[in-house]
Amino acid sequence: MRISLIGYFLKKALENFRINPFLSLVTLSTIAISMLILGLFALIYFNVQQFLQHWGDELQVTAYLEEKLSPEEVEALRSKVADWPAVEKVTYISKERALARFRSQLREYAGILEGLRANPLPASLEVRLRPQVSRGENIEEFSSRLERQQGVAEVQYGKRWMAKLRIFVDVLKLVGITVGGLLLLATIFVVSNTIKLTYHSRQEELEIMRLVGATDFFIKAPFLIEGLLHGLCGALLATGCLLLLVFLLFSQLHLPLRLAVVPGSQPTVQLIAGFLGLGLLLGGLGSALSLRRFLRL
Amino acid sequence: MIQLYHVYKAYGGDQHALHDVTLSADKGDFLFVTGPSGAGKTTLLKLIFCAERTTRGQLLVDGINLQRLKRSRIPYLRRKIGVVFQDFKLLGERTVFANVALALEVTGRPRSYTDKRVRQVLRLVGLHDKENHPCRRLSGGEQQRVAIARAVVSNPILVLADEPTGNLDEEITLEILELFREINRRGTTLVLATHNRELIGRIPGAKVGVLRQGRLVALGPAKEIMAQHAALEVSSRGLF
Numbered sequence: 001m002r003i004s005l006i007g008y009f010l011k012k013a014l015e016n017f018r019i020n021p022f023l024s025l026v027t028l029s030t031i032a033i034s035m036l037i038l039g040l041f042a043l044i045y046f047n048v049q050q051f052l053q054h055w056g057d058e059l060q061v062t063a064y065l066e067e068k069l070s071p072e073e074v075e076a077l078r079s080k081v082a083d084w085p086a087v088e089k090v091t092y093i094s095k096e097r098a099l100a101r102f103r104s105q106l107r108e109y110a111g112i113l114e115g116l117r118a119n120p121l122p123a124s125l126e127v128r129l130r131p132q133v134s135r136g137e138n139i140e141e142f143s144s145r146l147e148r149q150q151g152v153a154e155v156q157y158g159k160r161w162m163a164k165l166r167i168f169v170d171v172l173k174l175v176g177i178t179v180g181g182l183l184l185l186a187t188i189f190v191v192s193n194t195i196k197l198t199y200h201s202r203q204e205e206l207e208i209m210r211l212v213g214a215t216d217f218f219i220k221a222p223f224l225i226e227g228l229l230h231g232l233c234g235a236l237l238a239t240g241c242l243l244l245l246v247f248l249l250f251s252q253l254h255l256p257l258r259l260a261v262v263p264g265s266q267p268t269v270q271l272i273a274g275f276l277g278l279g280l281l282l283g284g285l286g287s288a289l290s291l292r293r294f295l296r297l
Numbered sequence: 298m299i300q301l302y303h304v305y306k307a308y309g310g311d312q313h314a315l316h317d318v319t320l321s322a323d324k325g326d327f328l329f330v331t332g333p334s335g336a337g338k339t340t341l342l343k344l345i346f347c348a349e350r351t352t353r354g355q356l357l358v359d360g361i362n363l364q365r366l367k368r369s370r371i372p373y374l375r376r377k378i379g380v381v382f383q384d385f386k387l388l389g390e391r392t393v394f395a396n397v398a399l400a401l402e403v404t405g406r407p408r409s410y411t412d413k414r415v416r417q418v419l420r421l422v423g424l425h426d427k428e429n430h431p432c433r434r435l436s437g438g439e440q441q442r443v444a445i446a447r448a449v450v451s452n453p454i455l456v457l458a459d460e461p462t463g464n465l466d467e468e469i470t471l472e473i474l475e476l477f478r479e480i481n482r483r484g485t486t487l488v489l490a491t492h493n494r495e496l497i498g499r500i501p502g503a504k505v506g507v508l509r510q511g512r513l514v515a516l517g518p519a520k521e522i523m524a525q526h527a528a529l530e531v532s533s534r535g536l537f
Contacts, residue, residue: 004405004407004408005405008402008405204388205388205399207386208386208387208388208399209399209403210372211346211348211375211380211382211386212375212376212380212399212400212403212447212451213372213373213374213375213376213400213403213404213451214372214403215369215372215403216369216372218372218403218405
């Protein structure tokens, strides 16, 4: 296709925008809002997912030791655990170190520890697992094995926490897909309806074009481009809003989460490209639907 | 150029809009299709530019059998045919230039060619000084000229005109007829549907087909047909 022809189609598509600017604005906003809602779901989902993964990577199993253990017994246990293939690193935290760490965590409230006559904190082994172990279900098996060792009083890891978060992510995914799917479907119909209305307002011209020898493609192309432009502009608007939101969250709230949408980062580029692609797809589908239903030439 | 062999056209029901019509026009011919309202003149033109399809019979335009012509090829046939409609079919809000240029734009012609060619044709129809006027502000005669300019701008081999002077006064009618004569003189085949016999008398070299209730009742040179009509008029019936 010649460049001049593409230019002609683009010009006609923009004319279609101008025929009913209010309608175009409503369509554009509908696309943008739908995609923004979908984007918010995706943003939360990706973040929690990433957080979960990150947290899983660094997951640590703490084995609290019995009081009566001698330093030799502790060392024997430490080196035994360190030899297990699933283990990356084992650190011994003595009672004193545990107290010192607790004191520093309390900062200005450290005074409440002054009245203590004895150190109530147990010594422990902090076991860091290899990533492939900590991510899977093996962690439960690992911790019960650790618990069975002589001298281990109790084993702790963020099991319940993680399970709850996993359920949350699953629910979020389900709700996101359902709500997002319905919104996108509605968006396709809105675009289709807009194209239908522009078609009706240009009916006379299209009729004349047909009489003087315009092909079906020539008549349909500007409407298809109009739909694609609606989709693209709506997606751009939604992406802009999302990026702004993420930027504000980052700079104002200092969120501890590792957000997936970080300007310049890999997931962002992919997400934006995917978003614009989705916008184009929505617009294209909407106008194709209209062209099929209403432009039977 | 145009050949009809036993062409029938029915719009549902038994009544035929055209009934067993056989006629032809050669390249460069000026053919009048005449007859009273409802005789089938418009239907005949519609069949030629494929706005309607024949019910039965063969219709060839420029060697193309229209019954076998695929729907997707119709636009390409229409680019060879210029049509002037009775109701002009112009876009009132658009300028004279834009209306004429439309016929070239749909063929994907480059802008530079379109600009040049449209101005050339507007000069031919005498509207070169009104190219930027919106069509709705023009008089009936001027609008008809725009319609003619649009019909000839793509250098068609055939021009069809359906009652092109139906709504115009006598003086303008003659001007428009002269314009058609000029187009025909340049080699374009012309088919003009009219119920106005005054027009026929003004183009002596023309060919005339007379339709009545969908049937072709007479076909021949304008002079002969006019003579037949005059003879029949004595018996107060007339040919058309």
